[in-house]
Amino acid sequence: MDVIITVTLVIAIALIFDFTNGFHDTANAMATSVATGALKPRVAVLISAVLNLAGAFISTQVAQTISQGLIKEGPGGVLITPTMIFAGLVGAVLWNVGTWYLGLPSSSTHALFGGLIGAAIIGAGFNSVDYGVLLSKVVLPALFSPLVAGAVALVATYAAYRITKQAKARGSDRGFRHGQTVSASFVSLAHGTNDAQKTMGVITLTLIAAGYQQANTGPQIWVIAGCGLAIGLGTYIGGWRIMRTVGKQITDVHPAQGFAAESSSAATILISSHLGFALSTTQVTSGAVVGSGLGKKLALVHWGVVGKIAIGWVLTLPAAALVGGLAAWAASSSTPGLIIVAVLALAAGAVFFFLARRHPINQHNVNEVDDQTEIASDEQEPVAAGRKA
Template identity: 75%
Template sequence: MDVLVIVVLVIVVALVFDFTNGFHDTANAMATSVATGAFKPRTAVLISAVLNLVGAFLSTEVAKTVSQGIIREGQDGVHISPTMIFAGLVGAVLWNLATWYFGLPSSSTHALFGGLIGASIIGAGTDSVDWATVVSKVVLPALLSPLIAGVIALVATYLAYTLTKNATTHGAATGFRHGQTVSASLVSLAHGTNDAQKTMGVITLTLIAANYQDAGTGPVLWVVLACGLAIALGTYMGGWRIMQTVGKKISDVQSPQGFAAETSSAATILVSSHLGFALSTTHVTSGSVIGSGLGKKLADVHWGVVGKIVIAWVVTLPSAAVVGGLATWMAASSTIGLVLVAVLALAGGLTFFVLARRKPISADDVHEGSTEREPVAAGN
């Protein structure tokens, strides 16, 4: 198949991934503010969409990590082909849709990297992956970021309740709720500086692999704009299934906790984006919500839900890697294999959407006052 056709196909699938990243991770920015009533659901996703778009233009350091760091470059170019990148994206998109359907806030970042790593190993061998970069800028941040954000949120929540006498003095709870309009917006902005960059890096890597762009260069303007718009549009779709889990099922979040969690998340993500760490926004925000639950005296953290989320975190990268590797094995064999992978991916994606329509979750299910505590897999 002509290289240009494959490159176009990769760009389309990459933007689809960016779109799923938007509605998959909207909960990271806005779930707690919606749960406490600081934002109405539709207002929340609109603001989040706009700020995700703005954030996409503020930094490209994470995009450079993806395009220049994860996959090795040799004298003859990068050790991966556009077909392999396409296969890796298939693994990432399908994992995003599966975890969205079950309402699990898993990492879109690790789904993407898992898909690319699996595709690279099968298509070009283990030496094609820069394991040092994977460990230093992907694995270590994945382990440390939720702990750091959680501890900050725990301390901030404890101080908030202590200084305001359980958030009842002089309307403190209302003040925190107003503060959430700022802190939640910062998380959305931070999300754009980190997550939108990853798709930019994938498209840039594809253009370099196909010799349409010089090695070592960053994303061009049209790539930045396209990725920013895709993640913003996906964000506006809502992602109510995961928003319900983060806002209501991890802990019964009150406005001081929400403010502390969002502020902690925004600070952690913005610093990581500046340093070029391809952070999981999901890990950070979930860690912050757990920390905010522990920081409130006698808070109720729903550990059964937390356990399911942690399991999803652990299996995300290897699961996406397996799918990406299998897709590469099929797609790299022939044009028929490539077409077959595309058809199977489309069928898999449509299956999750059909299943979701049978058990819909709407904006009404995530606003303040929603008390559903069904098991994550059954109620979404």
């Protein structure tokens, strides 16, 4: 198949991944604000979409981690082809759509890296991946970032309740709700700064691998704009299923907690973006929500839900790598193989969307928790008990 056709396919599916990243990770910024009533659902996703777009233009450090660091360069250029990148993106998109259907806040970042690593290993061998970059820029931030954000949120929540005398003073909740508008906006800006860059890096890596761009150069302006628009549009669509999980099932979020969780998440993500760490905003915000629950009352966090989310985090990278590797094996064999992979990926995505329509979650019922909730219907009793407490 002509290289330009393959590159075009890669860019198209990269933007599709960016779109799924937007609606998958909308919960990162707005779940707690929607859960506390600080923002109406549709207003929340509109604000988040605009700021995701703006955030895409702030920095390119994370994009360069992907395009210049994760996949090694050999004598003839980077050790990965556009077809392999296409296969890796297939693994990432399918994992994103599957976990969205389940309402599971998994990491789009690790899905992307897993898909690319699996495809690169199958297509170019184990030596094609720079494991030092993987460890320092991906794995270690994944381990420490949710702990840091959680610890900051715990302290901030405890301090907020102490200052406001357990938030019983008249008007304190209203003040924190107004504060959440600002803090949630910063998380959205940070999400665009970190996550949109990952797709920029993938497209840039593709252009370098295909010989359309020089090695060791950053994303072009049309790449930055396209990725910003894709993630912004996906955000506006709204990842309601995951928003329900983050906002209602981890802990019973109140305005002071939401403000603390959002502020600590934004700070962690923005600092990491500046340092070029391609961390998972999903993990950061989930860790911050857990911390906010601990800061209010130790018994308020639903550890069953947290455990299931953590299992999803552990499985994300290897599962996406497996799918990416299989896709690379099939797509690299021939042009029909590439077409078959594309058709099967579209069919699998369509199945998840069809299944989701049977039990829709949208802006009207995102704050409702019932026995059809995907992750943990048996976790609702502790929520009620926490409210009575």
